C-alpha cells in the first residue's frame with residue numbers, strides 16, 4: 443500500500459515538474475508533425491538571411507528535400523547533407539533524382555566526428571537535426587559551436603530537449619522560436635544584431651501558426667515573401 447502511494451506521489455511530482463518546465467520555457471502543445479516543426483522556421487530564416495550554401499547534419503524529407511524547393515528557398519544554390527544512417531540516406535536519395543544542387547554524404551560514425559572546419563567554412567546556414575537521440579545531437583551542436591566562424595547562422599531542432607538546450611549555450615548568441623513544439627533555436631557567434639531579424643521571423647511565425655500547417659512550405663513562403671506568385675500546395679514539387 444505504502445509503495446503504491448509512493449509511486450502515485452512520484453508520478454504526480456513528475457507531472458508537476460514537466461508542467462513547470464514547459465511553462466518556464468514557453469513550450470506549447472506538441473505539433474501533429476513533430477518531425478517538421480523546423481520547416482516554417484527554416485523558410486522564415488532563409489527569407490531573412492538569404493543563404494546560398496546550406497550545410498545539414500541529419501537528412502530527410504522535411505529538410506533536405508524542402509531546401510531544394512526553389513519557391514520556398516529561392517536563395518539556396520547548394521545543399522550539403524550529412525547522414526550516418528546508410529539505409530535512411532539511400533531511401534532519401536531515391537527521391538532526389540540526381541539533383542545537381544545537393545550532395546548527400548554518408549558518414550560511418552558519430553555525427554560530431556564529421557564536423558570539421560573544411561565543411562563548415564563554406565556554409566551560410568547550418569541545420570542540425572541528426573541522430574536518433576537528443577543527447578547524441580547535443581555533441582554535434584557543441585562541435586559546430588566550437589568550429590564555426592561569425593559567418594554561419596545555425597538552426598538547431600528539438601531545442602526543448604534539455605541536452606540540446608545546454609549544448610546551445612556553447613554559442614555566443616541564441617534565439618528560440620517557441621510557436622511550435624518541438625522548438626527550434628537559432629545560434630551563432632559574433633554579431634548580436636542578427637537577433638532583430640530573427641525577432642521579425644518569430645513574429646510572423648506566431649501570427650500564422652494557428653492557421654497554417656507546419657508542412658505547408660509554400661504557404662510559409664507566401665507569408666515571408668507576400669509579393670511572390672506562389673500557389674500554396676502542401677506537397678513538395680517533383681521538379682526540385
Ligand SMILES: C[S@@+](CC[C@H](N)C(=O)[O-])C[C@H]1O[C@@H](n2cnc3c(N)ncnc32)[C@H](O)[C@@H]1O
Nearest residue numbers: 500501502503504505526527530571572573574
Ligand atoms: C529527425 S531525423 C532527421 C530528419 C530530417 N532532418 C528532416 O527534417 O526530414 C534524425 C535522424 O534519424 C534517423 N532516422 C532513421 N530512420 C528514420 C526515419 N524513418 N525517419 C526519420 N529519421 C530517421 C536518421 O539518421 C536521421 O538523420
